[in-house]
Structure formats: C-alpha cells, structure tokens
Amino acid sequence: MEKKKIYVLACGGTIAGRAASADDLTGYAAGQTSIDELLEAVPKLADYADVQGEQFCNIDSSDMTEALWLSLANRVQEIADREDVDGIVITHGTDTMEETAYFLDLTVHTIKPVVLTGSMRPATAISADGPLNLLEAVQAASWTDLGKYGVAIVMNSTVHSARFVEKTDTTHVDTFKGRQMGCLGYMQDGRPRLYQQPLRKHTWSSDLAAPKELPAVAVVYAYVGLTADDVRHLAEGKAGLVLAGLGHGKMPEPVWQALQPLMEQGLVVVRAARALGGMVTQVPAYDGTVTADSLTPQKAKILLQLALAHTTDREKIQAIFDAY
Numbered sequence: 001m002e003k004k005k006i007y008v009l010a011c012g013g014t015i016a017g018r019a020a021s022a023d024d025l026t027g028y029a030a031g032q033t034s035i036d037e038l039l040e041a042v043p044k045l046a047d048y049a050d051v052q053g054e055q056f057c058n059i060d061s062s063d064m065t066e067a068l069w070l071s072l073a074n075r076v077q078e079i080a081d082r083e084d085v086d087g088i089v090i091t092h093g094t095d096t097m098e099e100t101a102y103f104l105d106l107t108v109h110t111i112k113p114v115v116l117t118g119s120m121r122p123a124t125a126i127s128a129d130g131p132l133n134l135l136e137a138v139q140a141a142s143w144t145d146l147g148k149y150g151v152a153i154v155m156n157s158t159v160h161s162a163r164f165v166e167k168t169d170t171t172h173v174d175t176f177k178g179r180q181m182g183c184l185g186y187m188q189d190g191r192p193r194l195y196q197q198p199l200r201k202h203t204w205s206s207d208l209a210a211p212k213e214l215p216a217v218a219v220v221y222a223y224v225g226l227t228a229d230d231v232r233h234l235a236e237g238k239a240g241l242v243l244a245g246l247g248h249g250k251m252p253e254p255v256w257q258a259l260q261p262l263m264e265q266g267l268v269v270v271r272a273a274r275a276l277g278g279m280v281t282q283v284p285a286y287d288g289t290v291t292a293d294s295l296t297p298q299k300a301k302i303l304l305q306l307a308l309a310h311t312t313d314r315e316k317i318q319a320i321f322d323a324y
C-alpha cells in the first residue's frame with residue numbers, strides 16, 4: 001500500500017524538552033529540540049508514512065497565545081487543503097493541548113486527520129514517552145477515517161476527541177482522559193481501533209471560522225469569598241465572561257447582582273461548572289445567561305469567543321453551545 005503523506009507541525013512542549021539528567025522528570029525546559037531532531041529520533045516513522053516537518057513555534061505551551069492560535073489555524077488549513085498532504089500531526093505541550101485541539105476542531109474545515117500529540121516526559125528522560133506518541137500520532141494521521149471524527153489527541157496509545165479530552169494529571173503519562181464520555185479508542189498494531197464517535201459539530205461540519213482577532217472573554221472561578229468587585233474587575237473591557245460555577249453553574253448572590261447590569265450593557269455570561277462532570281443547563285434563576293452544556297470552562301471560553309465573532313444574540317449563542 002502506498003505510504004500516506006503526513007505533515008508534522010512542531011509547536012514545542014515537553015516532547016521537545018531537555019533536562020540535565022535522565023532522572024529529571026520535572027525540572028526541564030520545554031521547547032528545546034527542533035522538528036528535525038524530533039523526526040530523526042524516530043526512524044520508524046519512515047516505515048509508516050512519508051513525513052515532512054515544519055517548526056511552527058518552539059514554546060512551553062503555557063506560553064501559547066490567541067494570536068498564535070489564529071496563525072496556527074490558518075497554517076493547518078493551508079496544509080490540509082494541499083492535495084499532496086493526507087494528514088497532519090501537531091506536536092504541542094500538554095498543558096494547553098486540549099485548548100489548542102478544540103480551537104482547531106472548531107476552526108479548521110477539513111475531513112483529513114488532524115492529530116495533536118506531545119509527551120509528559122522530556123526527550124532526555126528514562127522511558128521518554130515522546131517517540132512512541134509521535135509514531136502513533138503519525139500512524140493515526142495516516143488512517144483516513146480518523147478525519148471523520150474531528151481533531152484528535154493521540155497520547156499514551158489512546159485516541160481522544162478534542163471536544164471531550166482533558167489533562168487530568170500534572171505529571172503521569174496517562175494524563176489525558178475523556179472523563180465524561182471516554183475516549184474514541186486505542187492505538188493497536190499501528191492503527192486506531194475506535195469504539196465511539198463525537199456527535200457534536202467539528203472540523204468539516206463546523207460553521208465557525210477563525211476571525212482576524214478573538215473577542216476578549218475572561219473566565220472567573222467561583223468559590224466561597226468571590227466578590228462582586230472581583231467579577232466587575234474581570235469583566236471590564238470584555239465581550240463575554242465564562243463562569244466556572246458552583247454546582248450546576250451557580251454563583252454567590254452578590255456576584256449575580258453585579259453581573260445583571262453588565263449583561264444589560266451587552267456582556268454575554270456563560271455558566272459552566274467547576275465540578276468534574278455533568279452539564280450546566282438553563283434555570284429561571286439565571287435568566288439571560290448562556291449555558292455551557294458539558295464543556296469545561298476553558299473550552300467554553302473558546303466557543304464563546306468564536307460565537308461572539310459571529311453574533312452577539314444570546315439565543316443564537318446558546319444554539320451554538322447546544323450544537324458544538
């Protein structure tokens with residue numbers, strides 16, 4: 001069978017990280033190794049695909065920015081539109097990988113596989129997980145059917161949907177989980193074996209486009225002691241606010257009193273939850289807010305930014321949250 005042409009865009013992260021000693025798993029610098037070095041370290045890639053690499057950036061993913069997201073989405077779209085590319089792999093730090101993956105899931109319109117991968121241990125570590133993750137990401141991107149299910153994260157031999165995946169552990173290699181809905185499947189014998197598919201809109205079925213600039217949206221985490229002033233301060237100059245709310249998206253009453261006049265002036269408030277599972281849905285007590293469904297606050301923020309770039313109508317924004 002003819003080998004697939006896979007384009008690898010490197011963004012940095014621990015997969016490109018180096019430490020002074022092989023037993024140092026935390027005190028390393030991310031984003032040190034170039035794409036050429038990453039590819040050379042895994043000669044097996046050539047058995048599965050014709051791989052071409054490009055250094056997009058080389059950063060710790062804590063330094064990912066919205067401006068970089070916008071140019072990454074453009075670059076991924078350009079590459080996906082090329083006839084001589086069958087699939088795309090993006091190497092990326094794990095700290096914000098789920099956010100970048102979801103941003104691309106909403107804004108890149110393609111049915112070709114787009115796979116993000118990285119590692120939890122630096123390239124210099126004993127039992128570094130990067131080389132196998134990279135190999136399996138390339139194998140996954142070579143499997144044409146994967147593109148039907150939107151942007152995927154392939155780490156630790158597991159295939160995740162960008163919509164549902166979360167980083168759940170600060171250091172362990174099995175950090176990525178689809179805590180609520182599970183994973184799409186596993187990597188086995190060189191290709192994905194999938195068991196589920198996401199039904200929310202993504203990539204080829206998404207009508208959302210990346211704007212020139214993302215509207216400003218903040219996330220506020222609810223806790224005992226959060227004040228009206230804290231929230232007013234955070235909302236200043238913002239088009240939207242996502243609440244990582246208590247329970248079913250609740251907040252202290254003074255905070256709600258402070259938000260209502262801001263909403264009348266146009267601020268769009270999305271209620272998400274700080275709880276580790278479940279949905280947030282409409283209740284009369286919080287009339288006028290948008291609900292985040294099962295999206296985590298950090299992903300609700302991305303969807304709100306893209307929704308606000310299309311419309312400021314609350315009902316239309318709610319319809320977007322119900323569909324994506």
Ligand code: ASP
Nearest residue numbers: 013014060061093094095
């Ligand atoms: N701090 C690193 C990053 O996100 C962590 C990792 O890649 O695992 O770039």
